[in-house]
Amino acid sequence: MKAVLVEDEKHSRETLRNLIEEFCKDVYIVGVAESVDDAVQVIRSTNPDLVFLDIELQTGSGFDVLSKLSDMSFDVIFTTAYEHYAIRAIKFSSLDYLLKPIDIEELQRAVNKARANHYVAYQKQQLETLLANIAGKTVKRICLATADRLEFVSVSDISLCEASGSYTNFYMKDGRKVMVSKHLKEYETLLTDEQFMRVHNSFLVNLKEVKQYVKSEGGYLIMNDNKQVSISPKKRDEFLSRIGM
């Protein structure tokens, strides 16, 4: 795989290069860049499969690089020195990021995932979703990575998420079901700010999709699609206060 490194600090650049050369033998670094303009030019001229992109650059941000490229037919692994406001948006797009100092195993896992993901259309859509969410202009979209494909859905189209071992089932408003290989916990952190609530160990519901709250039999919810969802007693008060009662 051909890779480009975009890092403005010399030491970070050297570290990443050394780690890739030693631990990811099939990745060839075909170009490095230190600034936004540099990066745009190097990516255009080398046409890489993979770009390591520092979120914070002296001359702008990694997202500026992406927004200046019309053709985004490559995978991106973001790098950053600390927990960043943009990480949530990156997760929404099912993209990868590495925190510095870099964990070698995480680096290898991200590279392997990039190697498997070679549908250009998906890559492009993932990055577009990311840019839209960062800019905060459109309805929030989320990328759900299933075993064989990536699904791009609006957050508001999700009715309910259900835990199923280490997998999560997404029930959409239109009745479709999408199974994703991530823990429900991960989506709880991502979606709690978007009017979602974990009402039960197994359920994360879109509060806007709740039709009824039935008090009997320990309490359960009826969703707009008539699915029934149990609510755990210790979550009852929080649920009532979040729907404004």
Added chain:
Amino acid sequence: MKTPIIKAIFIFFSLSVSAQTPELDSLILNLNNHPAKDSTRAQLLLDIAIKLRRINPNEAIPYYADAFETAEKAGVFTIQSKANNGMAICYGMMGEYPSAIEYFQRTIEISKPINDLTRVADGYNGLGVVYKRLGDYPQSLVYYTQALATYDSAKDIMGLAAAYANVGVLYDLMKEPVKALEYYQKAIAIYTKENNPLQVSIAKSNIGVLYVDEKRYDEALEIFKYNLRVYDSLKRDAEAINTSNNIAHVYVKQGKYADADVLLKKNLQLAKELSMKQEQTSIYSNLVEVALATGDLDDAIRYANEHLNLVLELKSKYLLAEAYEVLSRVYEKRREYSKALEAYKEHKAWSDSVYNEDNARAFLAQEVKIEVLEKNKQLAEQTLRLEFLQAQVQQETRQKWLLAIVSVLLLASGILFFQKFTQRKRMNALLEEKNERISKQNARIEEMNYQLENRMLRAQINPHFIFNSLSSIQHFITGDDKHAALKYLTKFSHLLRQVLESSINGNVLLREELKLLEMYLELEALRFDNNFSFDIYVNDSLDPDTVEIPTMILQPLIENAILHGLIPKQGDRKLNISFEADSDMMEIRIEDNGIGRDASRKMQEGKIRQNPSRGLAVTEQRLSVLREKYGWQSSMHYHDMVDASGEPAGTCVILRFAIMG
């Protein structure tokens, strides 16, 4: 039996608080002309409330509440705590003790963090007064003791004296005259030293009353006579008449009825001239005692009636009960039993009404308990009196009628007991609820403190910097530069240890801080391949071994200068840090020859989203915490430097601190 003698000073607030303020009308006019919700308006509202409180506490409360809110918005914490305490005092004056307790406690809560010790002490003092009025003397003593200690550490002399006097009154009530005396003396010592003869005399008069109780009449007289001279010279007519009346009371006790009579008549004349009705009532009541003692029953009945007329005019239930009691005794002496009984019934009715009024206000279980005791005592007295009457009236064959009265009285007191019992149960429930609320609040406060401390700990060392350092170490390792990796690791751990070991709000000696900064700068220089140089200069007038400085307060500023000033620049990059002193201020300059703030800002503007400068916010927050909490003066400003041709030539941050250490 009621003693027609004047005693007890109840002080709800420290005397040092009362300041000279303009008249009420002009204050209200000022208020209307000042609609902006700032500190001036808050102060005006507070002044108005203080004036109103003396006239009618109920009217003062809304002003206090407004002052509280306005001060809260304007961020003037001292006014906020004063207003809150004022409300507590009003509730106390109105007998709404549960509210008073709640507000006094809040006074303490909000005054502690702003270190307003006088107000904290006022809160304790107020609680002491309230519990005293509720009859819970041990609890009252606990609060007074705390008030004493706090006034002491606040160096509030007048507050301390007032608290001593209050403890004296409390011991007096607890029937511990020796201790009462001791505390009155302490108060007197301070008032004497502070040259406040009025307060000296007030405290002394309490001692005088104490002596009367102990039958030390000569000593009591000496005090009262001394006080009389003081009050005359200060033109305090009411106090003078009361004192003179006390002297007459002592004469009665000593059997010097003629002396008492002369004095009382003179006082009566004076009180009438000054239209002091309250004072006249106690004079009449003493005159009745003199007449009864000398067997002059005509005079006795005349004075008793005059007393009653006066009291009827004053409409005080308490005084009415007392006047009818005196009257009934006089009739009894005159063997006019039916009139005696009539007067006694009036006395009973009024004292019940006083009692019921008190009851409506009574709230805490403690008070109810004590009033039950008092009522029992009264009932015992009544039973005795009724037995006596019964024996007399038997001869006049009116036994049955009286028996009926006895049973009615017994029935009435039975009902009273029942009411008291249910009331007590209700009080207990309310009390529990209050306690629960208080403990919930405490838990919340503790949690907030914990969070705050945590935040401060994190503020000391910027996490950004930690991860950058670790990344640098990783860099040396991946580059197989063992020496550099070890050197960096050692420096980094030195720095981390120093920072973690320094205390949370802690200051360190300048010498220590210089070492820290040097280590930090070396780490940053290594990270950027030594492509900038730095220099730290300390003026000789500053002794690094005595002057103190908040730990790592400069680090975010230096990091900013390096990252946003120097690194984006090409060519020669230099950072100068200097420490200078003029008189009691220290001036720190962090000067870089970087690209300047304008250029840096332009680079940031190009980004899709900007990252707020965390480090700077942390420094500003720490400075403002130090300012608010410890009153430590400081200022920070930026200076954009230009070269000879007017081009940007870097940035200089100037911090000025009051020198500590």
